[in-house]
Amino acid sequence: MNQGSSLSVENSEKDVLVSSNGIFTAGFYPVGNNAYSFAIWFTQNPTVVWMANRDNPVNGKYSKLSLLTTANLVLTDAGKYNIWSTDTASTSSVHLKLLSSGNLILQQLEPSLVLWQSFDFPTDTLLPQQQLTRHSTLVSPRSNTNYSSSYYHLFFDNDNVLRLLYDGPEISSIYWPDPWLVSWNAGRSTYNTSRIAVLDTLGQFVSSDNFTVMATDYGTVLQRRLKVDCDGNIRVYGRRNGGEEWYVSWQSNLTPCRIHGICGANSMCTYDPNSGRSCSCLSGYKMKDDTDWSLGCVPKFNLPYDNVSDFLSQEHLEFYGYDFGFYPNYTFDQCKALCMHFSDCKGFQHSFGDGVFNCFPKFQLLNGYRSPSFVGTTYLRVPQMRKDSIGKYSCPANNETLQLKRTYVKEEENGSVKFMMWFSTGLGGLEVLCIFLVWFLWFSNTQEPGADVHSYALATNGFRRFTYSELKLATKGFSEEIGKGAGGVVYKGILSDSRVAAIKRLKETNQYGEREFLAEVRSIERLNHMNLIGMWGYCAEGKHRLLVFEYAEHGSLAQNIQSNQLDWTKMYNIAIGTARGLAYLHEECLEWILHCDVKPQNILLDSNFEPKVADFGLSKLLSRSDIKHSNFSMIRGTRGYMAPEWVFNLPITAKVDVYSYGIVVLKMLTGKSATMDVMDDDNGVELQHRRLVTWVRDKFNKGYSSSLSISLVEEIMDPAIEGDYT
Incomplete structure (x- = not known):
């Protein structure tokens, strides 16, 4: 595309840019009723990877993307509103080109210089060899059909660590890596200044903070993409060619309910491998918006609590954060009295740890999830016992059709009449479309989830790196010995998720012990057989070398x-x-x-x-x-x-x-x-x-x-x- 030319939304099927390998297409992409964004997508089985105006779509009439003679690329809505531009300028000749990598570049010809490129301004997706830097952020979409910006952000924090942030309407919080871990316990390094993360063509994602993962199909050249999905999870997708469906080859969060804000306030998240994730309001609460779980639930009773408060017991239900404080070695009655003392205490969490019962009174009920691995009980403060229905989770925003907020008035005498006719027609079409969407969503929710479950299963892997302090705590200071050999001693331990483990501590001063460690990690992490011991992780911290295995109840x-x-x-x-x-x-x-x-x-x-x-x-x-x-x-x-x-x-x-x-x-x-x-x-x-x-x-x-x-x-x-x- 040369200077002085443009792409028109009214001829969106032909006014496109196609990469030389045919894999990518750039042009106007429909995002709603008479609403379009200028985007880049995979040509076959179209999958959007970038948008210029994801939060400000344009009208389906008279909108254009124009490359001006000044070398500025401008997106115009309905011929009169400038919606987006590259803010570039040059006195030399320039052209717009879509590369085989999916990168859209505005290139100056003499001397050769890239004035602007889409790879520098990602939306929710990274393509292979596209860098995420300190100046860019991936922001999740609102839903699978609404591409506008949502609440989940992947970015480099001020400490040079790659993080996932939930930035909701009222609160914000980091949830990946686990916020209770300091950087080195999470396997991250703050000692870097480059702040670069990149996905390569073979399926390896590498970040400058020492975070590295490989997709389950690593080693094969495929069509790949990394995306921050609408549910707050990072996933790497792959497929061999455009005729195939995408499958998940890695995801950041193996416990979906631990993602912050996924069900909103005063609600809880539960996960079942067969049916997936679901949200439900707590007893005494109701949904704030029946179409959007991210807005959470509101109390059916009046606040502050009336004369008498009761506490409803909820086992294995945990709410992360938003405590009045941490009160160790508190009995149930002490914790209950403490919550009653605060007029805005909404409940308390009572759990066992480090040999005593700990109390966590809550002033907000956020990030709630139910899990058998959580050994503790949450007591909800309610005026009376109530039960609420459980709602099925979907991505945070409902799959509404985008509508443009701008009005368009033409200068011609009959412009208003024409506009009203088009508006009435569009409104009627919108009603039909909404009916169709409601039917489609109801029908799709009744189908078997096998394909999605299979895709997510490909990315599920419990193998992880533990810190030495974690394993020392799990073994109570390496106190219960269950085996010994030439390479080291095996101890019984209880991990943070309540799994019983056999933790092998290799000899620290023996060089052969280190070779033994490397051999075990290299061998066992890739094996999967019912008659081979399962390995859950390892620790390589300083001189410490430890291996974490499943525990065999009957010994050797x-x-x-x-x-x-x-x-x-x-x-x-x-x-x-x-x-x-x-x-x-x-x-x-x-x-x-x-x-x-x-x-x-x-x-x-x-x-x-x-x-x-x-x-x-x-x-x-x-x-x-x-x-x-x-x-x-x-x-x-x-x-x-x-x-x-x-x-x-x-x-x-x-x-x-x-x-x-x-x-x-x-x-x-x-x-x-x-x-x-x-x-x-x-x-x-x-x-x-x-x-x-x-x-x-x-x-x-x-x-x-x-x-x-x-x-x-x-x-x-x-x-x-x-x-x-x-």
Whole structure:
């Protein structure tokens, strides 16, 4: 587009700019009834990524985008109102061009210079290689159909940290990263001055504050976009081509109800994986606006409270922030009396932590959400008990059709008549459109949410980085030891979300312990199998190296063999499950993983005695294409379970794990140690550390025959095993 030319809204289908690769289109995009914004969108299955006038749309008549001879790009509404411009000027020739990246640039030709570009002024979306800087902010849309600015902002704060802010009509608050964490506990660094965040074409999002994430489909060149959605969540979307639907490959908040302002004041948010998020008013309150949950609820009773106040108990309901203060070691009666003392106290939160009950009287009931992980109770102050209906959540703003507030009066004598005719026609069309929208929204809400649930499931991953102080608190100062090995000690802990965890503290002064740490993190975070221990996170802070795993209620296989807790059925299932876990490591992972230390101590049992192969500190990752050239810098494993390949310096393959697994099975059957102290029957000489496999083989070689096979099996089997076996 050259100087002196323009794009017209009345010819919006043809007056467009298209990128050379055909992926992006720029032009007038309809945002409501007779309302348009100048925008950039993906050409196929149109998805808007940028708007010049998202909060000030133009009329569908006589509106134009013009590149003036002064090099200023101007958007004019109805031929008379200047709505938006680039405020640029040049004495040289300029032109407007849409690049293959989706960047709209106003370029001076001689000398070559970019006077203005859309990448510097994002709306709610970042495209690959587009930078978010200290001078730009992503602002969420009001809804999926209303593109005007809403309440959620992604920006660099004054401390150089990338944050999400809820900037509502009455209050504002930071909610990502978690506001109760200082920057270093949130994995962020304030020591940078660049303030730049960018999404690359492979699916990695990197910020100068040390925040880095990879999409679940990282490594593939796709059509991608990062967006601050209307529900306050950041999501990375991807698709292979324009003919496919977008899917979510990462999102910032895995707990949707923790997003501030999502349900408004005096309400609570609940989340169900099948039906999604929903909002409901608290008892004694009603919706302020039936079409918009972000406005919250208002009391049905008169404030301040009348003569007698009652308190309604709500378990697992938490309201973040807006306390009169923090009152530790308060009983229920003390906390209740404290709330009654304040005339504007709307309730109090009573929860257990650090060995005492804590009291949080509330002067505002905001950011409420119900979660089983919250161990505490909120008591709502109400004149009487009431129950309210629960409303289904949608994006904060209703999907209303945008209307222009400006009036347009033409100078011609019959202009007013024509305008009134068009207005009447438009009003009638609006009524029909509203009826259609109401029907469409009702119909869409009755459909199965499977597609959305599937997309969100792709982005769900509980793996995270913990701080040392968090894990020290979770383990009560590392007080309850549940296991110990060469690499470190394992402690039982309770995480902040009430999950019971096994926390392995690697030896701080042992270099091998650090290598063990790196191997475990690299291996386990990408594995997912019912017979492998689940890893929830890690800590790498200073000299501290810790791993956080799911807790196995029945401890290790070694503990259960020694205590004779296993019958034949349980042992059989444990042997099969362990084999499946090892087969997954050897045959189904993207990389070839050897455990290298299979032994009963590293096979854990959950509440159902389901085996979980654990402790990948000695694991070895290899390329599947180079398994014949495996190099190990040291012998790995535990004496008695190590395969002969280690001793005779033979090539190391998956057979070393299979051999160790065989020793584990023999130990389960016989109840004997892998290295036994036995007495030789012939000469009475004690043989130290005789191998279990040799002992079993000798038993069969001395007297095996078809007539004696059953008695030999009985002689080898552990007498404590009950049940039928062969």
